[in-house]
Each structure stands twice: as structure tokens, then as C-alpha cells.
Amino acid sequence: MVAPVRGARIVLSDPSGVRANMPASWLAQMAWDVYVIDGINTSDLTEKGAWTPSLPPVPKIKTVDAKTAAGWLQDDKDTVCVDLSTHANYVKGHIPGSWFALRSQFSKALEQLPKANRYVLTSTTGELAVFAAPEIQALTKSEVLVLSGGNKFWIAAGLDIEKGPTHLASPPLDRYKRPYEGTSVDPAAMQAYLDWEFGLVEQLGKDGTHHFWVL
Numbered sequence: 001m002v003a004p005v006r007g008a009r010i011v012l013s014d015p016s017g018v019r020a021n022m023p024a025s026w027l028a029q030m031a032w033d034v035y036v037i038d039g040i041n042t043s044d045l046t047e048k049g050a051w052t053p054s055l056p057p058v059p060k061i062k063t064v065d066a067k068t069a070a071g072w073l074q075d076d077k078d079t080v081c082v083d084l085s086t087h088a089n090y091v092k093g094h095i096p097g098s099w100f101a102l103r104s105q106f107s108k109a110l111e112q113l114p115k116a117n118r119y120v121l122t123s124t125t126g127e128l129a130v131f132a133a134p135e136i137q138a139l140t141k142s143e144v145l146v147l148s149g150g151n152k153f154w155i156a157a158g159l160d161i162e163k164g165p166t167h168l169a170s171p172p173l174d175r176y177k178r179p180y181e182g183t184s185v186d187p188a189a190m191q192a193y194l195d196w197e198f199g200l201v202e203q204l205g206k207d208g209t210h211h212f213w214v215l
Helices: 018-029 066-075 087-092 103-109 127-137 150-156 187-198 200-204
Strands: 009-012 033-036 079-083 118-122 143-147
Touching: 009 018, 018 033, 066 079, 066 118, 066 150, 103 127, 118 127, 118 150, 127 143, 127 150, 143 150, 187 200
Parallel strands: 009 033, 079 118, 118 143
Antiparallel strands: none
């Protein structure tokens, strides 16, 4: 997730060395240029706090705060909230009445969304909606705004959420559900998964582009 350039040099470190060596072995088998720093001491780790990813320039967009958006959604039938979160997060909790849509499938999602003069975009923490807004605005003549802080700020404001796969304007293509998830799994699906897993090494020999080898 933090090394998006294929074949980039990756340097791993940890004071014990044990935790770094294990993923280094995996990455080496996947043809990454990987190194482990020796002799790291705890005193060398001076950076503190959660890692913050660097973001590209933020586009200029229209935003709306949670309280104002809540009023629009309650009183104004011409405002529709569109949630661009992952389907898994959407099911866990979303703004009541909002619609799930995939950013990559939004042109098709528009055909399923209620017609409105105003769309309020949101996502789990808001960043995805911010970067998707210009693309979506280009697809519709309706006004497009982004909920400041996304669902995180909505919940922090003490506003209600609902759960479940309601109002799907896009199919949940962003998540592959494993055959062994749940309690009502088709035995044939489970067997197919096991056959695929046990056959992985043989499949490597049929694909010359993966740059993966087994030690």
C-alpha cells in the first residue's frame, strides 16, 4: 500500500531484526529489491506518531458540514447523498438514505441514482470523495458537494447512521468474498477454492509476468 511503484527498492527495519527478515523474504520472492537494515537500536527511532501518507494537490471543491447536510437530507427532497466508501464499510454503517456507488463505476451508477439537483458525496474519512468530486461533477449538471470529514465527521457530530446493503447504485465489485466466509458455504465452492490454492505453484509456471519464484 505504501510502495506503489513496481520493483521499487524497499528497506525494512526493526530493532529486533526478526520481524523485518520475514516480510523481506516474502518481498524478495516477489522480485522486489529489498534490504534489511542491521544494527537498528530503539534510540534510532526518533519519528513519532501515526504515519501520514503524502497526498497529491487537493482539488478545489464545494464542501458542506455535517449539520447542514443533515438538514438538507431531512427537509430537501432534491438532495441525494452518495457514499463512495468500500462496500464493506458502507454495510457497517452509512448516512441514512445514502446510496452506495463505486468511483470507477460512477457513470453507470448515475443511471441508478435518484435524479436530484444536488449530490452530496461522502466516504469513510472524506478524502476519497474529495478527489472523486471533480470527476463526478463532469458527469452531471447537478451541483456536487463533498461532506467535510466524510462519515467520520458525521458520526462525530452525533448524527444517526444505518447499517446494511441498502440503496446500491453500484454492485459490490470492490470486495471478493472468500468461499469460506459465512456458515452457509456451498461445499463445491469451498472445494474449488482449495483446488485453486493447492494449484498455485503450478500456475506460476504458466504465467511469465509475475516475477515470483518459490524458494
